[in-house]
Amino acid sequence: MVERGSLKIVNVVGGRPNFVKIAPILEAMAGVPVITALLVHTGQHYDHEMSRIFFEDLKIPEPDFFLGVGSGTHAQQTARVMLEFEKVLDQERPDLVVVVGDVNSTLACALVAAKLLVPVAHVEAGLRSFDRTMPEEINRTLTDHLSDYLFTTSEDANENLLREGISADKIHLAGNVMIDTLRKYEPLARARKTAEALGLEPRGFAVLTLHRPSNVDDPKTFALILDSLEEILPRLAIVFPVHPRSRSRISEFGLDARIEGLRNLRLCAPLGYLAFLCLMMESRFVMTDSGGIQEETTALGIPCLTLRENTERPITVHVGTNVIVGTNRDRIVTEALGLLNGAGKQGNMPPLWDGQAAGRIVEVLRHHPPAKGMSR
Numbered sequence: 335m336v337e338r339g340s341l342k343i344v345n346v347v348g349g350r351p352n353f354v355k356i357a358p359i360l361e362a363m364a365g366v367p368v369i370t371a372l373l374v375h376t377g378q379h380y381d382h383e384m385s386r387i388f389f390e391d392l393k394i395p396e397p398d399f400f401l402g403v404g405s406g407t408h409a410q411q412t413a414r415v416m417l418e419f420e421k422v423l424d425q426e427r428p429d430l431v432v433v434v435g436d437v438n439s440t441l442a443c444a445l446v447a448a449k450l451l452v453p454v455a456h457v458e459a460g461l462r463s464f465d466r467t468m469p470e471e472i473n474r475t476l477t478d479h480l481s482d483y484l485f486t487t488s489e490d491a492n493e494n495l496l497r498e499g500i501s502a503d504k505i506h507l508a509g510n511v512m513i514d515t516l517r518k519y520e521p522l523a524r525a526r527k528t529a530e531a532l533g534l535e536p537r538g539f540a541v542l543t544l545h546r547p548s549n550v551d552d553p554k555t556f557a558l559i560l561d562s563l564e565e566i567l568p569r570l571a572i573v574f575p576v577h578p579r580s581r582s583r584i585s586e587f588g589l590d591a592r593i594e595g596l597r598n599l600r601l602c603a604p605l606g607y608l609a610f611l612c613l614m615m616e617s618r619f620v621m622t623d624s625g626g627i628q629e630e631t632t633a634l635g636i637p638c639l640t641l642r643e644n645t646e647r648p649i650t651v652h653v654g655t656n657v658i659v660g661t662n663r664d665r666i667v668t669e670a671l672g673l674l675n676g677a678g679k680q681g682n683m684p685p686l687w688d689g690q691a692a693g694r695i696v697e698v699l700r701h702h703p704p705a706k707g708m709s710r
């Protein structure tokens with residue numbers, strides 16, 4: 335066992351989904367005296383409602399380093415994170431870097447750490463959509479191959495990693511840290527009464543989120559999704575918190591007037607964690623292209639229609655409440671109206687999505703502490 339205070343860990347966050355995952359990990363680390371946990375925020379997301387509000391809602395400590403990289407092309411964003419993160423590692427010389435998820439910051443920091451021979455832990459390893467047109471698929475695959483600890487959320491992720499030749503002793507099925515956060519904050523979220531604040535009845539609306547480049551950067555696909563909404567809206571209101579990427583595409587494609595003309599469609603700014611969790615809990619169903627929301631709806635037992643052709647989270651389909659409907663107008667409408675008519679999967683909870691995943695991760699790190707340049 336390592337000595338007290340002797341395990342220095344740099345944890346990395348960059349974008350909105352990362353904050354939800356790091357919160358329980360930092361909390362679990364805070365309970366272990368041998369661990370000194372630092373937090374780096376790359377600044378990939380910087381708007382109040384994409385970043386700050388999550389720190390407030392989830393009581394995440396102030397970052398020790400804010401890299402302020404902001405937006406840009408993939409190469410610009412990744413390169414800026416790498417340049418700034420290298421300085422942090424040079425200064426801090428940690429024993430381990432923890433990265434979560436699959437955003438550009440995840441890969442950029444894993445790459446810097448690996449080159450400096452600092453061991454890397456990847457939380458949410460092994461997910462694969464087998465679709466390399468998704469930037470996240472590239473980020474997660476490369477991050478996995480740079481990592482020394484691969485913490486997975488489900489057995490299928492272990493199988494993906496083994497198939498890619500990653501050695502079994504690096505892989506730890508830990509469960510889902512995002513569900514740790516969900517279970518912890520469910521009661522507080524419920525008290526938010528987001529539906530009431532929007533003048534809606536609980537169960538009297540669906541929720542929509544869209545931000546994947548494959549959906550919102552392509553005017554034809556975006557328009558097809560709007561066509562399907564047009565068919566559903568006469569039966570049910572839809573609340574659509576609009577991601578900044580989608581907001582700018584709507585203006586760019588001249589879709590403002592069409593969207594404003596859709597009666598029963600309620601647009602709003604991106605919501606904070608608690609308000610959005612409450613909105614999902616109160617909804618009839620959720621339509622989304624997000625990865626995390628497929629998991630959160632499964633954990634809540636709320637039906638989810640995924641507006642993508644594939645998912646890197648098949649357990650939400652096989653065990654949970656998720657149905658992959660793609661972006662075909664008729665399919666979306668049929669599935670949504672089916673849900674209104676009482677169809678819809680009951681769904682079960684995937685193994686180890688029990689609110690204790692972060693504790694298991696920290697236990698592994700404590701009992702198998704990293705060594706410099708571990709596996710290289």
Ligand code: UD1
Nearest residue numbers: 349350351378379380381384405406437438469470578579
């Ligand atoms: C990123 C992640 C994606 C994740 C999503 C959650 C990558 C490759 N993608 O996508 O996996 O699901 O975050 O939101 O890392 N913008 C703002 N304010 C912000 C952040 C972004 O206005 O706080 C705008 C900028 O114009 C930017 C655009 O949104 O160009 C896209 O942001 P970016 O971080 O590049 O990717 P996301 O689409 O958010």
